[in-house]
Amino acid sequence: MKTCSEMKTCSEIKTCSEIKTELSKFSGQEVNYVHEFLAHTKGQKSWSQMLEEAISEKLAVNFAIACNSGTSALHMAMAAIGIKKGDEVIVPGLTVVMDAYAVIHMGATPVFADVNPDTYTIDPLDIKRKITKKTKAIITVSLQGLFADMDPIIEIAKKHKIYVVDDSAQNLMGKYKGNFAGTLGDISILSFENKKHMTSGSEGGMLLTNNEKFAVNARKFGGIGYKHMTAKAGRTSLALSSVQDPNYERFDTVGLNYRMPEICAAVGLAQFERIEEIVTKRQKVARLFSHAVIDCNWIKPQLIPIDYLHSHYTFSFEFLGLEKFGMTWKDFYNLYTEAGGDGFYSACVVPYLEPVFKNSNNKKLKLISTLNHCPVAEDLQKKIMQFKTNYRSLEEAENKANILKKVIDKIGRVK
Numbered sequence: 001m002k003t004c005s006e007m008k009t010c011s012e013i014k015t016c017s018e019i020k021t022e023l024s025k026f027s028g029q030e031v032n033y034v035h036e037f038l039a040h041t042k043g044q045k046s047w048s049q050m051l052e053e054a055i056s057e058k059l060a061v062n063f064a065i066a067c068n069s070g071t072s073a074l075h076m077a078m079a080a081i082g083i084k085k086g087d088e089v090i091v092p093g094l095t096v097v098m099d100a101y102a103v104i105h106m107g108a109t110p111v112f113a114d115v116n117p118d119t120y121t122i123d124p125l126d127i128k129r130k131i132t133k134k135t136k137a138i139i140t141v142s143l144q145g146l147f148a149d150m151d152p153i154i155e156i157a158k159k160h161k162i163y164v165v166d167d168s169a170q171n172l173m174g175k176y177k178g179n180f181a182g183t184l185g186d187i188s189i190l191s192f193e194n195k196k197h198m199t200s201g202s203e204g205g206m207l208l209t210n211n212e213k214f215a216v217n218a219r220k221f222g223g224i225g226y227k228h229m230t231a232k233a234g235r236t237s238l239a240l241s242s243v244q245d246p247n248y249e250r251f252d253t254v255g256l257n258y259r260m261p262e263i264c265a266a267v268g269l270a271q272f273e274r275i276e277e278i279v280t281k282r283q284k285v286a287r288l289f290s291h292a293v294i295d296c297n298w299i300k301p302q303l304i305p306i307d308y309l310h311s312h313y314t315f316s317f318e319f320l321g322l323e324k325f326g327m328t329w330k331d332f333y334n335l336y337t338e339a340g341g342d343g344f345y346s347a348c349v350v351p352y353l354e355p356v357f358k359n360s361n362n363k364k365l366k367l368i369s370t371l372n373h374c375p376v377a378e379d380l381q382k383k384i385m386q387f388k389t390n391y392r393s394l395e396e397a398e399n400k401a402n403i404l405k406k407v408i409d410k411i412g413r414v415k
Contacts, residue, residue: 023392025199026267028274033266047265049233054272055190055206059180063215063231065207066265067222070169070191072258073205074102074139077187080209080218081137081163083108088134089165092122092148093374094381095141097351099167100368108136109364112352114374118303120316120347120384121148123376127156137163142171142181144386145282145311146302150176150184163187169205172197173279174311181311182208187218192268195390197279197311200268204260217253225255279311282389285397286312289387292405293317296413298324314345314386322383324415329382332407341403347384350377 021027037047045053048066056064067073083089085107091099093112100110113126120143127138138157140148150166157164166185168174174181182188192204207218215231223229227250242248260268271278293299300318304310321327329346337343351357357369387404391397 025392026270028270030267030270033270034263037263037266047262047269048260051200051260051265051269051272052206052232054269055208058272058275059183059208061183061188061208062210063208063212065215065219065222066260066268067205067207067258068260068264069203069258070167070189070193070196070205071098071101072222072256073189073191073207074098074165074167075105075256076207076218076222076258077165077189078102078106078108078137079221080187080207080214081165082217083136086134087136088132090122090127090130090135090138091351092139092141092143093350093352093372093377094120094143094347095167095351096348097354097356099139099141100351103139104365109134110351110368111135112350112372112374112377114376115143115380116149117376117380119146119149119305120144120302120380121146122153124149124152124156126374127153131156131160131162135160135162137165139165139167140185141167142169142174142311144302144316145171145174145313146304147171147174147176147181147308149305150179154184157186165189169193169196170313171311173275173309175309177307182206183210185209186211187214192264192271195388197282197313198268198271198275200260200264200271202264204264204268220253221255222258223255224257224259225251225253227252281394282312283310284394285389285391285401286310286315288394288398288401289315289389289404292401293408296408298415299408312389315389316347316384316386318380318383319385320383321411321415327411329385332385335407335411336404339403339407341400341407344388345386347381347386350374350381353378 052064052066083106087108088111089103089108090113091110094115103110111130113130114123116123122140164185166188168181168188169191171181172190182190188208190206192200194202209215212231219229298320302316352369352372357365360366
């Protein structure tokens with residue numbers, strides 16, 4: 001098997017050298033693994049199985065199931081724990097809409113709980129207020145790379161005999177009291193979408209659990225319902241003569257095809273082999289931005305409690321310029337970009353205020369928008385500024401952080 005660097009044609013060598021630069025997103029074994037996949041030279045294990053096993057071992061979780069997106073993983077999780085029509089699932093008021101979508105696709109109803117104003121993550125006290133006899137699960141979300149406060153949430157879930165589904169899409173390798181993201185829920189999910197800590201090419205995800213029954217349920221639901229799916233390695237090994245038979249029955253579960261393509265798993269495996277390096281670099285970028293905003297009384301960075309390790313999907317803060325001295329979110333954005341900054345993101349609109357709910361002709365969706373109100377989440381959403389941390393070089397990140405610092409200094413750090 002020849003590696004990419006050993007290929008003979010000039011065009012192949014040039015293409016590989018362009019991809020595998022020091023500053024490339026794919027500077028590890030990605031090209032070699034993709035070439036190996038295309039050349040069909042691997043051994044017995046599939047690339048998705050190798051990726052599952054690598055993540056399972058690193059995070060010390062029993063079962064890992066690769067799929068084609070984090071959203072698919074959420075849908076699989078809902079199916080795995082048996083969410084059905086008439087159930088309620090508690091969801092953070094400040095998150096992306098996909099957490100609610102996964103609930104709705106099962107015929108259940110998302111109920112939104114407010115968030116902690118300092119960490120932006122779901123508030124255990126409001127979870128308690130939102131629990132009813134219909135509540136079957138809580139979805140926790142690690143926002144921008146910071147865990148929710150899991151201990152009280154797990155305690156609440158055990159008391160009410162409901163499940164915890166942890167959405168760690170933005171928090172690969174983050175920690176809560178020594179525990180890796182993706183390991184504390186009854187089921188957890190990761191995302192490998194292109195902007196996340198690691199990617200499997202453009203889209204991808206992983207479902208994690210220590211519960212064998214949930215793993216089988218999830219794998220069957222996301223694997224078209226094949227009856228021989230198992231918790232760890234997909235279908236059991238059957239003699240070819242058993243499958244090549246008109247009486248062989250394949251399906252015992254209604255499922256969807258959420259499986260991760262093998263070429264994506266090859267890219268994902270190469271990315272995961274460098275995951276500590278990738279996450280550490282994001283954390284270094286976040287520190288640069290953190291230093292830029294220090295001692296500014298109209299910028300309030302996301303609080304990182306003791307015993308949490310923030311994986312910094314972004315560096316985020318609450319902008320208080322409007323109430324302090326009349327500067328709008330967009331005014332500050334324009335000052336930053338005019339000074340040479342490359343922009344930053346806002347938090348997503350709280351899900352129940354998105355047009356899919358509030359403008360819907362569907363009575364159930366419209367009702368979700370009408371009945372839910374999370375004042376802290378609604379207020380925070382309009383103030384949060386999210387600076388990206390996935391710069392290819394620390395020099396470029398330092399330049400952007402310095403631009404931010406200069407803009408703040410020009411306005412004045414105390415107002």
